[in-house]
Amino acid sequence: MLDNSLSDEATRQFQICNSCRYCEGYCDVFPQLFSLPEMSAAQATHLANLCHNCRGCYYACQYAPPHEFDLNLPAVLAELRQDTWERHALPQALARVFHAHGVAVAAALIAGFALLFFAMAALRPEAGEGFYAYLSHNAMVLIFAPAFVLPLLGLALSLRSYWREIGGGWVTLADLTRMGGSVARMKNLSGGAGQGCNFEKGSRYSNARRHAHQATLWGFLMCFAATSVATLMHYGLGWEAPYPFWSPPKLLGVPGGILLCLGTGALAWLKLRADPELGAARVWGGEMAFVLLLFTVSATGLALYAATGTAAVPALLAIHLGAVFAFFVLTPYTKMVHGFYRMAALMRRR
Amino acid sequence: MSQYDVVVIGGGNAALCAAIEAAEAGADVVILESAPEHMRGGNSRHTRNFRCMHQGPLSVLTDTYDEAEYYEDLLRVTKGQTDPELARLAIRESETCLPWMERHGVIFQGSLSGTLSLDRTNAFFLGGGKALVNAYYACAEDLGVTIRYNAEVRHIDLSEGRFSAAVLADGTRVEGRAVVLASGGFQADLDWLTRAWGPEAANFLIRGTPYNRGVVLRDVLDQGAVSVGDPTQCHCVAIDGRAPKFDGGIVTRLDCVPYALVVNRDGARFYDEGEDVWPKRYAIWGRLVARQPDQIAYAITDQKAQGLFMPPVFAPVKADTIEGVAQLLGLSGDSLRQTVAEYNAACRDGTFTPGVLDGLATDGLDPPKTNWARPLDTPPYYGYMLRPGVTFTYLGLKVTERAQVQGAHGLLPNVWAAGEIMAGSILGQGYLAGFGMTIGTVFGRIAGQEAAAYVG
Ligand SMILES: Cc1cc2nc3c(=O)[nH]c(=O)nc-3n(C[C@H](O)[C@H](O)[C@H](O)COP(=O)(O)OP(=O)(O)OC[C@H]3O[C@@H](n4cnc5c(N)ncnc54)[C@H](O)[C@@H]3O)c2cc1C
Ligand code: SF4
Ligand code: SF4
Numbered sequence: 001m002l003d004n005s006l007s008d009e010a011t012r013q014f015q016i017c018n019s020c021r022y023c024e025g026y027c028d029v030f031p032q033l034f035s036l037p038e039m040s041a042a043q044a045t046h047l048a049n050l051c052h053n054c055r056g057c058y059y060a061c062q063y064a065p066p067h068e069f070d071l072n073l074p075a076v077l078a079e080l081r082q083d084t085w086e087r088h089a090l091p092q093a094l095a096r097v098f099h100a101h102g103v104a105v106a107a108a109l110i111a112g113f114a115l116l117f118f119a120m121a122a123l124r125p126e127a128g129e130g131f132y133a134y135l136s137h138n139a140m141v142l143i144f145a146p147a148f149v150l151p152l153l154g155l156a157l158s159l160r161s162y163w164r165e166i167g168g169g170w171v172t173l174a175d176l177t178r179m180g181g182s183v184a185r186m187k188n189l190s191g192g193a194g195q196g197c198n199f200e201k202g203s204r205y206s207n208a209r210r211h212a213h214q215a216t217l218w219g220f221l222m223c224f225a226a227t228s229v230a231t232l233m234h235y236g237l238g239w240e241a242p243y244p245f246w247s248p249p250k251l252l253g254v255p256g257g258i259l260l261c262l263g264t265g266a267l268a269w270l271k272l273r274a275d276p277e278l279g280a281a282r283v284w285g286g287e288m289a290f291v292l293l294l295f296t297v298s299a300t301g302l303a304l305y306a307a308t309g310t311a312a313v314p315a316l317l318a319i320h321l322g323a324v325f326a327f328f329v330l331t332p333y334t335k336m337v338h339g340f341y342r343m344a345a346l347m348r349r350r
Numbered sequence: 351m352s353q354y355d356v357v358v359i360g361g362g363n364a365a366l367c368a369a370i371e372a373a374e375a376g377a378d379v380v381i382l383e384s385a386p387e388h389m390r391g392g393n394s395r396h397t398r399n400f401r402c403m404h405q406g407p408l409s410v411l412t413d414t415y416d417e418a419e420y421y422e423d424l425l426r427v428t429k430g431q432t433d434p435e436l437a438r439l440a441i442r443e444s445e446t447c448l449p450w451m452e453r454h455g456v457i458f459q460g461s462l463s464g465t466l467s468l469d470r471t472n473a474f475f476l477g478g479g480k481a482l483v484n485a486y487y488a489c490a491e492d493l494g495v496t497i498r499y500n501a502e503v504r505h506i507d508l509s510e511g512r513f514s515a516a517v518l519a520d521g522t523r524v525e526g527r528a529v530v531l532a533s534g535g536f537q538a539d540l541d542w543l544t545r546a547w548g549p550e551a552a553n554f555l556i557r558g559t560p561y562n563r564g565v566v567l568r569d570v571l572d573q574g575a576v577s578v579g580d581p582t583q584c585h586c587v588a589i590d591g592r593a594p595k596f597d598g599g600i601v602t603r604l605d606c607v608p609y610a611l612v613v614n615r616d617g618a619r620f621y622d623e624g625e626d627v628w629p630k631r632y633a634i635w636g637r638l639v640a641r642q643p644d645q646i647a648y649a650i651t652d653q654k655a656q657g658l659f660m661p662p663v664f665a666p667v668k669a670d671t672i673e674g675v676a677q678l679l680g681l682s683g684d685s686l687r688q689t690v691a692e693y694n695a696a697c698r699d700g701t702f703t704p705g706v707l708d709g710l711a712t713d714g715l716d717p718p719k720t721n722w723a724r725p726l727d728t729p730p731y732y733g734y735m736l737r738p739g740v741t742f743t744y745l746g747l748k749v750t751e752r753a754q755v756q757g758a759h760g761l762l763p764n765v766w767a768a769g770e771i772m773a774g775s776i777l778g779q780g781y782l783a784g785f786g787m788t789i790g791t792v793f794g795r796i797a798g799q800e801a802a803a804y805v806g
Contacts, residue, residue, distance in 0.1 A: 016601050020478070020601045021463060022462070022475075023478070059481070060478055060481035062478065062480045062597075064388070069601075191457075191476075192476060193459075
């Protein structure tokens with residue numbers, strides 16, 4: 001069910017913005033808002049997913065609370081976004097639990113550890129090199145292929161339903177390029193003029209969150225690429241792990257892991273300093289847990305690499321793979337979905 | 351009790367510019383702002399742009415806007431009621447202000463959608479005036495300026511013919527070697543406004559901060575400072591009648607009048623709605639509405655006018671008949687129907703062109719509607735409410751070109767003033783969009799420099 005009270009509240013605030021327009025230059029939300037002949041719940045949902053929560057429009061707003069107009073666009077749009085993600089998730093119940101509750105994310109992480117320790121104990125291979133000495137390649141595929149594919153499938157269905165709701169049509173190359181350019185530069189966290197957003201420093205601008213986010217994004221993509229390349233090398237070239245440092249998986253994975261570690265660490269630190277009331281306050285714990293989960297994935301990955309050849313490897317391997325497992329499985333039910341919805345919103349034709 | 355080099359009274363644009371200049375010159379500065387932190391910045395936080403002279407493209411400004419043209423624009427709105435020396439100084443200095451503002455954290459954006467006509471003359475602040483004020487506060491903090499919120503100044507001690515201290519509401523004395531008065535006009539003091547204008551003013555809405563009550567202005571005038579500007583006048587525009595009493599700001603504007611029929615409480619028309627385009631008439635309409643019974647007016651449009659003006663923040667009432675609209679607005683259905691019928695009968699054929707003076711006038715109607723006169727005949731009909739909204743008052747302190755305040759017996763040696771509190775010398779009448787911030791920036795900077803040099 002679409003939460004009408006949220007889209008009504010967003011519409012009320014949008015109407016005030018439409019008469020004011022002072023924030024036009026901050027982000028993509030305002031120009032799109034001002035060009036709309038009429039606001040609808042679907043348009044509000046779209047604009048909410050376009051908003052990057054830079055908070056510029058809150059600190060600049062002469063109508064922010066306690067003014068009776070009570071403008072807090074970043075918060076209402078965050079709530080509306082959150083509602084979109086939970087409403088379109090399959091099943092919704094899981095999304096409601098994991099989005100909001102850090103404890104649930106932690107429990108999933110522990111379950112991941114347990115699963116991997118158990119698998120390694122139960123399926124210990126006779127022979128094998130590197131990590132495969134502890135868990136065979138086939139066992140890994142057996143565990144991770146479904147943990148990767150099923151959530152992505154679910155997410156794809158959710159996105160399709162969102163895309164229909166906001167009336168997104170065919171996507172052209174131009175839409176894709178525009179989206180790509182915007183994501184690559186995190187344009188909507190630039191404050192419009194490169195001064196950055198208003199996150200950890202209140203009414204002062206800062207690029208810290210933009211940089212931390214980009215480190216996280218690029219780090220994640222490099223780690224993902226490392227795994228993909230390794231899979232191709234395994235099946236395509238018959239070149240099996242362990243790979244030496246001067247090989248594509250390691251050259252992507254090590255710097256990627258470091259970036260991801262630094263990026264998520266910084267994001268968590270910044271989040272502690274920002275005002276929770278300018279976001280979806282009720283899911284603060286779930287968001288924080290998600291950032292820390294990504295941090296755990298990258299930090300344990302790096303630790304595992306550093307421990308190569310030591311007795312710590314089997315335990316670290318179980319922990320790292322357990323974290324990766326939890327991360328994959330939770331993808332459709334955590335903050336991870338924001339990236340997909342955001343890309344969809346950026347791609348939608350204006 | 352505390353002691354500073356320069357005490358700055360107020361926390362809006364003029365005050366901040368003065369504080370920053372003085373602090374950069376090495377002075378130990380305190381800002382006394384009567385508002386709490388979340389309301390800091392006075393009327394400056396409601397602004398969107400400042401008017402800037404430029405000899406070629408400058409930052410977001412296109413083309414050229416030279417001194418002569420700027421000055422002519424000013425003379426047109428003030429009908430000559432301006433101090434030419436001060437006005438030309440403000441205009442000339444505005445050009446150096448823009449880069450100064452950028453250096454101190456103000457970010458500009460291209461002119462807002464719907465305001466293309468200003469993209470040559472006015473530089474818009476990204477995020478509006480509150481973002482500008484935020485940037486200046488951050489800058490002042492970084493320069494070590496002491497900032498005190500909730501610090502309403504009740505009295506300026508000029509007892510020896512010179513400034514010695516500002517006295518706060520709780521009796522605290524903040525001593526200093528020089529003072530910059532930048533506490534705005536008196537428009538938020540409704541008692542003063544009614545004494546000056548008449549009892550009608552009790553029904554006026556105040557577009558900006560409730561903190562500009564003219565306490566400091568009154569106090570120094572009472573101590574013999576020389577005044578300028580008409581003490582009875584305020585800049586009064588027609589705004590949405592449902593706006594809050596204070597602080598409604600820019601969004602309470604209502605642009606429908608040229609495409610509407612406007613009546614008073616008794617359902618009678620009282621002025622030509624189509625005399626000119628709205629940006630040139632909204633100030634006149636403030637006064638017109640102020641003279642109507644209960645200081646209220648109602649604008650009626652039909653379906654045809656929808657989309658011709660910016661949608662207002664407060665949704666209009668809507669009905670399928672004129673009587674229906676009258677009822678929703680609390681007007682007599684009979685008189686409104688009759689007024690509309692007379693008006694409709696006076697409309698003639700012709701081409702309607704919104705946005706430009708199309709000459710489509712009524713025939714034999716008094717008062718006439720001289721442009722955009724189309725009959726009200728396509729339901730649904732819409733009803734809007736108009737009230738006078740006060741932007742600022744004209745009474746101010748007389749200052750020199752160095753922003754120094756004129757006392758009863760000559761210049762006060764260590765007292766400067768900037769912004770609205772002295773703008774009356776330049777804007778004796780009328781208003782030029784974006785000029786308030788120009789005056790505040792130019793004279794705020796001068797006042798800060800002079801005060802710092804004095805204590806130097
Ligand atoms: C809705 C609106 C929109 C406007 N838009 C524009 C625009 O786009 N461009 C433009 O140029 N002009 C605009 N103006 C006019 C502009 O706001 C003023 O000209 C300008 O802000 C004046 O600056 P100032 O620093 O003198 O006064 P203010 O910014 O009003 O600051 C006065 C300060 O003094 C403080 N104060 C008052 N009394 C005391 C006291 N006793 N003790 C301590 N502190 C006190 C107040 O709290 C406030 O901080 C607009 C005005 C309004 C109302
Ligand atoms: S957030 Fe506030 S300042 Fe920004 S456009 Fe909306 S109403 Fe105006
Ligand atoms: S929070 Fe930032 S991105 Fe979101 S609407 Fe406001 S200015 Fe735009």
